[in-house]
Amino acid sequence: MKKFLKWTGAVIVALITIGLIFGDNKPNTAEAKIKEEQAHASNTPNPQPVAAPAxxxxxxxxxxxxxxxxxAADQQYKDKVLExxxxxxxxxxGPFDEVxxxxxxGNDFLGVQAKLNKTDEAKAGQLKKGQAIKLHCTGAGEVTSIPMLDECTIL
Incomplete structure (x- = not known):
């Protein structure tokens, strides 16, 4: 009797394994079929998200x-793309050797600090005090009363 149960169990395990390997792996739910039809109906790629203007x-x-x-300034400028x-x-x-x-x-003691991104650091050698400049940055809030800008590129 033990041999019979052993062989029966082995046959059941083998059938389950074969079913998993060669069986239909697609779910048979109505929801899955709808999703599949929608995917086939739409041959256009997903549109890229439009970046907010600076x-x-x-x-x-x-x-x-x-x-x-x-x-109020943080609400208006922090984590926003700024020009x-x-x-x-x-x-x-800076302390980590960044430019x-x-x-x-308008404050003689405190200015706005703009940390250049790595790709624009080489351009810093061409800049001069008093020069007018335009930067594309991300607002980074304020540190010790100094407005900070991150990832700046020179326009």
């Missing part, structure tokens, strides 16, 4: 906004 702002406006109300124009106050290296262009903000 918000144009001057360094002076940005500096004044953060000076007046940091919370910032202004005059260069200084060109320095930082400081723009005049």
């Amino acid at each position: 918000l144009a702002v001057t360094a002076k406006t940005l500096g004044k906004a953060y000076e007046d109300n940091e919370a 910032v124009s202004g005059s260069i106050k200084s060109i320095t290296k 930082v262009v400081e723009l005049k903000s």
Whole structure:
């Protein structure tokens, strides 16, 4: 009797294995069929998301906004794509050896700091104090009363 049960179990396992290997792997639900029909009906690729246009702002406006109300300025500029124009106050290296262009903000002591992305760091050698510049950046909030910009490219 033990031999019979052993062989029966082995046959059942073999049939299940064969069914899994050669069986229809597609789910037979109505929902799956609808999704498959929709996929075949639409031969056009998914449209690419449209990037939001950059918000144009001057360094002076940005500096004044953060000076007046940091919370409101964060809502308006932080994590947003910005096109910032202004005059260069200084060109320095940051703590991680990244190039930082400081723009005049109307405050003699604190400017707007724009960290250049790696691809534009080589262009920093051609910049001069007082030069007008336009940057494409991401707003990064404020650190110790200084408005910050990240991933900036020179336009």
